Amino acid sequence: MKKINLGVIGAGRIGKVHVETLMQNIPQATVTIIADVDVDEACKLAERFGIKNVSADYMEVVNNKDVDAVIICSPTNTHVQYIIDAANAGKHIFCEKPVDISPVEIKKALDAVEKAGVMLMVGFNRRFDPNFMKVRHMVDEGKVGDVHIVKITSRDPAPPPAEYSAVSGGMFMDMTIHDFDMARYITNSEVKEVFVKAGVRIDKAIGEAGDVDTAIITLEFESGAFCVIDNSRKAVYGYDQRLEVFGSAGMVSVDNNFPETHKFYSANGVHRSLPLNFFMERYTESYANEMRLFCEAIANGTALPVNGNDGLAAVLVALAARKSFEEDRPVKLDEIK
Numbered sequence: 001m002k003k004i005n006l007g008v009i010g011a012g013r014i015g016k017v018h019v020e021t022l023m024q025n026i027p028q029a030t031v032t033i034i035a036d037v038d039v040d041e042a043c044k045l046a047e048r049f050g051i052k053n054v055s056a057d058y059m060e061v062v063n064n065k066d067v068d069a070v071i072i073c074s075p076t077n078t079h080v081q082y083i084i085d086a087a088n089a090g091k092h093i094f095c096e097k098p099v100d101i102s103p104v105e106i107k108k109a110l111d112a113v114e115k116a117g118v119m120l121m122v123g124f125n126r127r128f129d130p131n132f133m134k135v136r137h138m139v140d141e142g143k144v145g146d147v148h149i150v151k152i153t154s155r156d157p158a159p160p161p162a163e164y165s166a167v168s169g170g171m172f173m174d175m176t177i178h179d180f181d182m183a184r185y186i187t188n189s190e191v192k193e194v195f196v197k198a199g200v201r202i203d204k205a206i207g208e209a210g211d212v213d214t215a216i217i218t219l220e221f222e223s224g225a226f227c228v229i230d231n232s233r234k235a236v237y238g239y240d241q242r243l244e245v246f247g248s249a250g251m252v253s254v255d256n257n258f259p260e261t262h263k264f265y266s267a268n269g270v271h272r273s274l275p276l277n278f279f280m281e282r283y284t285e286s287y288a289n290e291m292r293l294f295c296e297a298i299a300n301g302t303a304l305p306v307n308g309n310d311g312l313a314a315v316l317v318a319l320a321a322r323k324s325f326e327e328d329r330p331v332k333l334d335e336i337k
């Protein structure tokens, strides 16, 4: 693989994960420049990895002649503009989820990408978790037969501050979006209908900000499969990420990942460590696989494993989920399109 030079925009939680992965786990990749409106954050991150160029202005990343691809890790409401500018500058793009909360805006970004003939990958990292990948391969091989039911448990260890609801687009758009993508990935099918029961069970301030923190979501797929997703913003025992696929020939399930696998049996019970606490620890391998595949696709000109249309499809499901919650009825995806 030829050497790939990357420029990163946004040095927050996920920006740090990607820079560390690129600099430490992918020998053929190097980060050339980091930009963040909070330039101190960019400087701190750059210093950790000996990256020489930093800026408060994202256009310095976009226009940097050494940069082959731009990694967008800034807040969601910046993504579309940054994708359009990067595409117009002829750069390949990796953009964090969600691309935006408006399908109309997303389409503008996808049009710019198509016109420029560059590649756009969207950050649905969970597809690259080794166990979830294995499940998809088993489904493809017919090991579980026809898929009838997918069950996704996706619970965070702690809720974000209530103000985050406004900038993130709310729980369905920010958090469940990963589960919508996982359900599409596992079933290899499109969502036909969504029904949601949701509410506030954890933090009243989240409700006051117009969001929910607890939900049960039912999806029906074109393939005939059903999926149930359960979400909570607060599991007191940590990050709860489990998957089960049930079909005509069997069932496959994935448990949580634990920092230690030993179990201690005593007269009081069986004891083991809590699951890995949050996404930075739980999904480390998936982030590395994701970045490696992105770099390989750029280097070899091969197809991306997640593209802009996947980014749009998950946002449409998130909008249908919100509508179902607000109107307390099943919503067909056709109503959103």
Ligand SMILES: NC(=O)c1ccc[n+]([C@@H]2O[C@H](COP(=O)([O-])OP(=O)(O)OC[C@H]3O[C@@H](n4cnc5c(N)ncnc54)[C@H](O)[C@@H]3O)[C@@H](O)[C@H]2O)c1
Residues within 6 Å of the ligand: 009, 010, 011, 012, 013, 014, 015, 035, 036, 037, 038, 041, 058, 073, 074, 075, 076, 078, 096, 097, 098, 123, 124, 125, 174, 279
């Ligand atoms: N795939 C995943 O697992 C995952 C995990 C977390 C976040 N995300 C997504 O990544 C994006 C960033 O989330 P985060 O949790 O890292 O946020 P964060 O708040 O931790 O970091 C965002 C960074 O962007 C900077 N920033 C703010 N406005 C900017 C602008 N206009 N231009 C450039 N930089 C700007 C901030 O100073 C901050 O350093 C969001 O879209 C979020 O949905 C994805």
